[in-house]
Amino acid sequence: MSSEMMDYKTIRDEKVVEIEKILTAYLPKEEGFQKIIMEAMAYSLMAGGKRLRPMLMKETYEMFGGEGDLIEPFMAAQEMIHTYSLVHDDLPAMDDDDLRRGRKTTHVVYGEDMGILAGDALLNFAFETAAKAFDMYPEKSLEIGKAIQILGKKAGIYGMLGGQVVDVKETGHQVEKDVLDFIYAYKTGALLESCMMIGATLAGAKPEEIAIVEQIAAKVGLAFQIQDDILDVTSTAEVLGKPIHSDEKNEKTTYVTLFGVEEATRIEEEVSHEAIGLLRSLPGENAYLEWLLNSLIHRKK
Amino acid sequence: MSSEMMDYKTIRDEKVVEIEKILTAYLPKEEGFQKIIMEAMAYSLMAGGKRLRPMLMKETYEMFGGEGDLIEPFMAAQEMIHTYSLVHDDLPAMDDDDLRRGRKTTHVVYGEDMGILAGDALLNFAFETAAKAFDMYPEKSLEIGKAIQILGKKAGIYGMLGGQVVDVKETGHQVEKDVLDFIYAYKTGALLESCMMIGATLAGAKPEEIAIVEQIAAKVGLAFQIQDDILDVTSTAEVLGKPIHSDEKNEKTTYVTLFGVEEATRIEEEVSHEAIGLLRSLPGENAYLEWLLNSLIHRKK
Numbered sequence: 308m309s310s311e312m313m314d315y316k317t318i319r320d321e322k323v324v325e326i327e328k329i330l331t332a333y334l335p336k337e338e339g340f341q342k343i344i345m346e347a348m349a350y351s352l353m354a355g356g357k358r359l360r361p362m363l364m365k366e367t368y369e370m371f372g373g374e375g376d377l378i379e380p381f382m383a384a385q386e387m388i389h390t391y392s393l394v395h396d397d398l399p400a401m402d403d404d405d406l407r408r409g410r411k412t413t414h415v416v417y418g419e420d421m422g423i424l425a426g427d428a429l430l431n432f433a434f435e436t437a438a439k440a441f442d443m444y445p446e447k448s449l450e451i452g453k454a455i456q457i458l459g460k461k462a463g464i465y466g467m468l469g470g471q472v473v474d475v476k477e478t479g480h481q482v483e484k485d486v487l488d489f490i491y492a493y494k495t496g497a498l499l500e501s502c503m504m505i506g507a508t509l510a511g512a513k514p515e516e517i518a519i520v521e522q523i524a525a526k527v528g529l530a531f532q533i534q535d536d537i538l539d540v541t542s543t544a545e546v547l548g549k550p551i552h553s554d555e556k557n558e559k560t561t562y563v564t565l566f567g568v569e570e571a572t573r574i575e576e577e578v579s580h581e582a583i584g585l586l587r588s589l590p591g592e593n594a595y596l597e598w599l600l601n602s603l604i605h606r607k608k
Numbered sequence: 609m610s611s612e613m614m615d616y617k618t619i620r621d622e623k624v625v626e627i628e629k630i631l632t633a634y635l636p637k638e639e640g641f642q643k644i645i646m647e648a649m650a651y652s653l654m655a656g657g658k659r660l661r662p663m664l665m666k667e668t669y670e671m672f673g674g675e676g677d678l679i680e681p682f683m684a685a686q687e688m689i690h691t692y693s694l695v696h697d698d699l700p701a702m703d704d705d706d707l708r709r710g711r712k713t714t715h716v717v718y719g720e721d722m723g724i725l726a727g728d729a730l731l732n733f734a735f736e737t738a739a740k741a742f743d744m745y746p747e748k749s750l751e752i753g754k755a756i757q758i759l760g761k762k763a764g765i766y767g768m769l770g771g772q773v774v775d776v777k778e779t780g781h782q783v784e785k786d787v788l789d790f791i792y793a794y795k796t797g798a799l800l801e802s803c804m805m806i807g808a809t810l811a812g813a814k815p816e817e818i819a820i821v822e823q824i825a826a827k828v829g830l831a832f833q834i835q836d837d838i839l840d841v842t843s844t845a846e847v848l849g850k851p852i853h854s855d856e857k858n859e860k861t862t863y864v865t866l867f868g869v870e871e872a873t874r875i876e877e878e879v880s881h882e883a884i885g886l887l888r889s890l891p892g893e894n895a896y897l898e899w900l901l902n903s904l905i906h907r908k909k
Contacts, residue, residue: 335765335766339770340770340774340787340790341765341770341771341773341774341794343773343777344765344769344770344773345765348765391728395724395725395728398701398724399701400699400700400701400720400721400723400724401721401724419701420701420702420776421773421776422701423696423699423701423702423724424696424769424772424773424776426728427692427696427727427728427731427769428764428765428769428773430728430731430732431731431760431763431764431765431769432760432764432765434735434756434760435757435760435761435764438753438756438757438760439757441750441753441754441756441757442757445750445753448749448750448752448753449742449746449749451749451753452739452742452746452749452752452753453742455735455739455742455756456736456739456740456742456743459732459733459735459736459739460736462732463729463732463733463736464636464642464645464646464649464729464732464733465636468645468725468728468729468732469640469641469642469645470642471725472642472644472645472722472725472729473641473642475721475722475725476644486641489641493642
């Protein structure tokens with residue numbers, strides 16, 4: 308491991324601590340007759356994780372010269388949306404998972420009814436949190452409005468939720484490449500696009516620059532998913548921390564089942580190369596962001 | 609029935625038709641691999657109903673001199689939020705209802721997983737829909753931002769969802785008056801407050817006027833709920849269209865169990881009187897809105 312990589316990992320860990328402080332600050336106080344729902348929201352939001360989405364948002368914001376705390380309510384809102392999707396995915400009627408990152412899932416701790424309501428509460432509170440920016444910077448209301456549009460679109464039926472719908476619908480079926488690309492782009496890519504686009508928008512980036520960061524995020528999201536497909540057949544359960552060959556077992560269509568490992572690897576490299584090329588074409592500079600995107604693409608687990 | 613009442617009922621029916629046109633216009637196109645979720649959203653949103661919330665919003669908007677279509681995305685958004693709450697309330701883990709207004713509930717038609725996702729989709733799309741106003745009237749971005757803050761707060765843990773949480777938590781228990789008031793104020797009152805406050809906000813009403821319409825809606829919501837409690841013991845199943853004495857059967861705490869019919873009626877009259885008094889204290893005038901609020905308070909079913 309080079310010392311530069313070592314440094315970036317230390318920086319990343321420090322950034323995670325900073326982000327968790329912001330998330331905690333934006334969580335609702337645990338009080339009132341409805342206190343249990345605030346507890347369930349905190350339980351699910353503060354369950355650890357890489358905090359990749361708020362990190363991507365902040366780094367993009369800074370790359371375009373954004374300063375100050377305008378970005379913070381959106382960082383918290385985006386992580387709340389990511390978390391609500393996990394809480395609802397884990398429900399008995401969906402994936403029926405009892406554990407996530409080694410902890411009991413929200414509906415196991417609080418009951419299935421409160422699990423549904425906690426997800427709803429996080430989604431709703433995400434928009435309330437983002438909308439706090441109007442009080443902080445009323446003179447930036449139009450930019451904040453644009454950022455809320457992105458937050459909504461990329462989380463909903465034209466984003467993450469749309470991908471989830473198709474993934475649920477096609478579970479157990481072989482799918483064509485266009486359907487697989489849809490699921491990857493919407494279910495995973497859309498929130499990454501949201502993060503980078505909101506960061507750019509709130510920093511005052513030009514429309515053509517926002518369009519470029521959308522492309523970068525889409526390509527990183529696709530490379531991330533293809534890497535997932537490749538690791539499932541080339542890694543070991545020890546390194547991956549979960550069973551390998553699970554896609555074959557579940558008869559899932561992946562880039563590996565469609566193209567084989569070699570061609571999937573070539574596609575991933577091409578897409579990654581395009582993403583980094585686009586990032587370098589932008590006026591600002593953020594070496595840490597380039598490292599972060601590369602670490603996502605080339606991750607080993 | 610007086611001819612004036614007859615006229616108002618005809619006007620109301622015409623207004624419902626207009627509102628349903630607006631709802632239809634703001635629904636997403638049914639297309640793409642995720643088409644099934646748009647179908648489920650339309651199925652639940654266009655299931656009939658009194659369209660009371662968007663109607664209250666528009667009438668308040670007009671009372672304060674609001675003109676044009678700025679209010680329309682918020683009317684649609686508010687009805688989407690009301691509808692998502694019904695879709696999730698009907699789920700097996702919640703009230704487990706198979707029928708609503710004589711039609712199969714959303715999860716019965718589309719499956720439980722799609723029922724959860726359709727509710728999520730409607731809540732998310734509500735904010736996307738409201739945020740369309742930034743494109744329509746960018747010069748009003750700050751007012752639109754304030755309206756989105758109200759929409760979020762009154763639907764979430766400090767509004768409808770907070771009331772639902774306490775209602776679910778206390779099901780089967782006797783509760784004190786302060787808990788009952790909380791449930792009534794939050795579960796029912798909050799969305800009515802949202803409607804009238806958004807209407808006033810987008811019409812450019814003063815903060816003190818917005819505070820008054822919030823009080824009016826809160827009082828109308830409470831009177832509506834007390835009337836519900838009274839009808840359950842004084843009406844007939846024929847008039848009410850549902851079984852009577854259901855509160856007693858379910859051992860529910862109500863204004864009637866706490867105070868008896870006579871005192872509950874007196875409280876309701878007092879609260880209603882205050883609501884109408886506050887309405888008349890406002891500068892604008894809207895005779896239809898006064899009729900509408902009275903019809904809610906004094907309804908027979």
